[in-house]
Amino acid sequence: MSDPVRFDRRGAVGVITLDNPPVNALSLPLRTGLRDALAAGLDDPEIEAFVIHSAGRMFSAGADIREFDTGVAGESPTLPELIAQIEDSPKPVVVALHGTAVGGGCELPLACHARVAVPGTRIGLPEVTLGIVPGAGGTQRLPRLIGVLPALEAIVSGKPMDAERAHELGLVDELVMDGQDLVEVAVEVAERLVESGALPKARDRDDLLAEAREQPELFEQFRAKIARRARGFEAPYACIECVEAAVQRPFDEGLAFERETFVRCRSSLQSKAQRHVFFAEREARRVRGVGPDTAKLTIQRAAVLGCGTMGGGIAMCFANAGIPVRVTESEQAALDRGMEKIRGNYAATVAKGRLSAEDMESRLALIEPTLDFDSVSDADIVIEAVFEDMALKKDIFTRLDAICRPDAIMATNTSSLDVDEIAAVTSRPEQVVGLHFFSPANVMRLLEIVRGERTSPEVLSSALDLSRRIGKVGVVVGVCDAFAANRMLYPYAQQAQFLIEEGALPEQIDRVIYEFGFPMGPFGLGDLAGLDVGWRVRQHREPTRPKHLRYSSIADRLYEMGRYGQKTGKGWFRYEEGSRAPIPDPEVEQLIVRTSEELGIERRDISDEEILERCLFALVNEGARVLDEGISERASDLDLIWIYGYGFPRYRGGPMFYADSVGVDHVYATMQRFHEVHGDWLEPAPLLERLAREGGTFADWTPS
Ligand SMILES: NC(=O)c1ccc[n+]([C@@H]2O[C@H](COP(=O)([O-])OP(=O)(O)OC[C@H]3O[C@@H](n4cnc5c(N)ncnc54)[C@H](O)[C@@H]3O)[C@@H](O)[C@H]2O)c1
Numbered sequence: 001m002s003d004p005v006r007f008d009r010r011g012a013v014g015v016i017t018l019d020n021p022p023v024n025a026l027s028l029p030l031r032t033g034l035r036d037a038l039a040a041g042l043d044d045p046e047i048e049a050f051v052i053h054s055a056g057r058m059f060s061a062g063a064d065i066r067e068f069d070t071g072v073a074g075e076s077p078t079l080p081e082l083i084a085q086i087e088d089s090p091k092p093v094v095v096a097l098h099g100t101a102v103g104g105g106c107e108l109p110l111a112c113h114a115r116v117a118v119p120g121t122r123i124g125l126p127e128v129t130l131g132i133v134p135g136a137g138g139t140q141r142l143p144r145l146i147g148v149l150p151a152l153e154a155i156v157s158g159k160p161m162d163a164e165r166a167h168e169l170g171l172v173d174e175l176v177m178d179g180q181d182l183v184e185v186a187v188e189v190a191e192r193l194v195e196s197g198a199l200p201k202a203r204d205r206d207d208l209l210a211e212a213r214e215q216p217e218l219f220e221q222f223r224a225k226i227a228r229r230a231r232g233f234e235a236p237y238a239c240i241e242c243v244e245a246a247v248q249r250p251f252d253e254g255l256a257f258e259r260e261t262f263v264r265c266r267s268s269l270q271s272k273a274q275r276h277v278f279f280a281e282r283e284a285r286r287v288r289g290v291g292p293d294t295a296k297l298t299i300q301r302a303a304v305l306g307c308g309t310m311g312g313g314i315a316m317c318f319a320n321a322g323i324p325v326r327v328t329e330s331e332q333a334a335l336d337r338g339m340e341k342i343r344g345n346y347a348a349t350v351a352k353g354r355l356s357a358e359d360m361e362s363r364l365a366l367i368e369p370t371l372d373f374d375s376v377s378d379a380d381i382v383i384e385a386v387f388e389d390m391a392l393k394k395d396i397f398t399r400l401d402a403i404c405r406p407d408a409i410m411a412t413n414t415s416s417l418d419v420d421e422i423a424a425v426t427s428r429p430e431q432v433v434g435l436h437f438f439s440p441a442n443v444m445r446l447l448e449i450v451r452g453e454r455t456s457p458e459v460l461s462s463a464l465d466l467s468r469r470i471g472k473v474g475v476v477v478g479v480c481d482a483f484a485a486n487r488m489l490y491p492y493a494q495q496a497q498f499l500i501e502e503g504a505l506p507e508q509i510d511r512v513i514y515e516f517g518f519p520m521g522p523f524g525l526g527d528l529a530g531l532d533v534g535w536r537v538r539q540h541r542e543p544t545r546p547k548h549l550r551y552s553s554i555a556d557r558l559y560e561m562g563r564y565g566q567k568t569g570k571g572w573f574r575y576e577e578g579s580r581a582p583i584p585d586p587e588v589e590q591l592i593v594r595t596s597e598e599l600g601i602e603r604r605d606i607s608d609e610e611i612l613e614r615c616l617f618a619l620v621n622e623g624a625r626v627l628d629e630g631i632s633e634r635a636s637d638l639d640l641i642w643i644y645g646y647g648f649p650r651y652r653g654g655p656m657f658y659a660d661s662v663g664v665d666h667v668y669a670t671m672q673r674f675h676e677v678h679g680d681w682l683e684p685a686p687l688l689e690r691l692a693r694e695g696g697t698f699a700d701w702t703p704s
Contacts, residue, residue, distance in 0.1 A: 062103025
């Protein structure tokens with residue numbers, strides 16, 4: 001391994017180069033090298049100042065997160081020790097930033113005496129997304145440099161800002177102009193500091209904090225502003241407390257408070273869960289049979305068949321990523337309706353101020369509506385999103401096979417049909433894949449990539465690549481009824497329905513699930529998706545149900561009453577005109593109570609705990625079957641599916657991580673008890689039993 005830190009001289013300036021590929025993580029060898037380089041330069045009478053910069057594509061992505069769990073992050077020199085050494089240096093230290101400077105890779109620059117950056121450099125403190133606070137002075141120095149409100153916004157959202165904005169705010173002192181060399185500019189800045197004798201330190205600044213002291217209500221207002229977005233999360237509030245400490249306490253006390261908070265957050269279950277999700281996203285890109293050398297098709301032109309609910313949203317995904325896309329329908333009226341819906345969706349985003357009118361037009365210009373089916377022949381990828389009907393899909397794929405380029409990817413957005421059966425009508429099943437988007441397709445981040453028996457590694461690799469380009473989290477699963485996501489959703493929703501027959505009401509169940517951290521409960525979700533959609537799914541699933549297994553008919557009755565959910569103003573709940581707020585409806589309660597009577601069930605009080613365990617453990621149990629059957633390669637993929645597909649609270653790490661955290665043996669024992677009382681739907685999955693017996697976890701499980 002090469003030395004992660006180099007030291008060169010440019011006149012009287014010591015230039016320190018960090019070189020720890022691929023992201024210049026601030027690992028122990030790098031920290032040690034930097035400490036030693038600074039110490040040597042301080043001892044050298046010919047060195048009057050320093051420039052720190054990095055080799056490679058970025059300044060630094062920050063701490064090495066894996067060191068958190070091994071304890072190496074705590075070995076001297078720790079990042080806070082190193083940062084103090086820089087700030088206290090009697091010789092000025094100028095940092096030169098390019099690419100990305102985030103986390104510790106931003107905290108270190110904050111302690112330097114001046115910051116120079118290439119325009120476009122992304123600078124920020126994303127620690128909050130890992131369930132922690134910045135732990136090396138970020139919450140104390142940033143508000144001193146850019147002001148309290150901008151610092152709160154940056155730290156609590158975790159979103160990096162570009163160097164231009166950072167320059168406006170005073171974080172970056174100088175931007176490098178076109179044609180200038182970053183290090184040369186930094187050396188000049190260092191020489192100027194030497195000449196002036198100035199040694200500006202963030203810790204000494206108080207002017208912007210003083211302004212904030214004049215507005216003590218600022219913090220409460222900020223908490224109110226993030227309340228919805230941050231519901232259930234601990235770290236955003238811990239970040240606010242640290243910035244509050246920066247305003248109210250002397251620098252060293254604030255720093256100590258930040259450190260304590262950091263250490264507390266780091267060992268919290270929430271942070272472990274959020275770190276798990278961070279690694280799960282990276283892990284999901286590793287797919288059996290797909291390697292770094294697997295060829296990928298770069299997608300330059302796309303086509304979507306069907307411009308309904310899903311097709312329209314999928315077309316928007318391409319346009320949003322700058323990829324031209326054709327959408328087809330077989331009739332003009334349907335095409336016009338679909339395009340109108342797309343335009344309406346964009347217009348709503350413009351009205352909310354999240355998109356400029358100009359960007360809306362340029363995105364719309366990338367979507368080309370057409371009735372000419374054959375015109376999709378030049379697309380690199382075609383995604384079929386027509387009605388859920390096997391005969392129709394087979395017909396479409398036969399026609400696609402005749403016109404598409406040999407290397408084109410032919411994808412189906414089916415939510416339940418057999419991808420292998422669809423692929424079999426083509427002469428090239430290796431080019432066929434399921435790309436299961438979630439509704440609304442332009443919003444939901446999950447993309448379930450369904451690997452058919454014959455799907456080629458190149459197609460999978462290209463699909464994974466595409467998912468990232470269009471801002472989705474791609475998770476590869478195998479073919480089975482309903483794939484992984486919906487397959488796990490069914491037992492969850494089904495238990496909710498059994499529970500209302502036994503004594504609960506939809507509003508109680510939705511409250512429990514909401515308080516657990518989901519954006520809504522199963523009944524609200526049903527009303528949003530449409531009870532007619534669920535009814536149609538049951539029509540083709542029900543005939544396969546073994547007759548000894550219990551069935552809840554209440555949803556069918558609501559459907560027969562024309563209560564389709566939000567779209568008809570009535571479903572499990574009722575809705576006032578123009579509102580999405582669910583209101584409990586006595587008519588539904590009567591129907592539920594009557595159904596219990598008909599079934600001879602004596603209604604009982606059901607505890608919140610039972611609701612949570614019946615619903616969640618049932619879905620974990622199904623997840624265990626999905627793993628055992630080889631439909632999914634790893635439990636963390638299922639966690640991503642639930643976080644990005646259904647809003648499972650990220651701070652709980654996903655259902656399989658949650659099961660590990662409450663104990664697989666507890667989940668198993670509870671399922672056993674439920675099975676005895678409530679019958680076969682709740683029979684513990686063999687994998688759950690095995691893990692419980694062996695003291696295993698889903699996290700450590702690997703396919704045998
Ligand atoms: N709605 C969801 O939540 C959801 C989620 C994931 C996947 N899906 C799947 O996506 C697919 C589409 O579902 P949807 O909800 O968008 O349905 P939809 O009824 O809203 O849209 C289907 C569109 O396909 C068009 N169409 C029908 N035959 C066509 C043909 N021969 N050529 C071109 N266009 C044709 C129809 O006119 C209609 O506009 C289905 O396979 C469905 O299972 C739906």
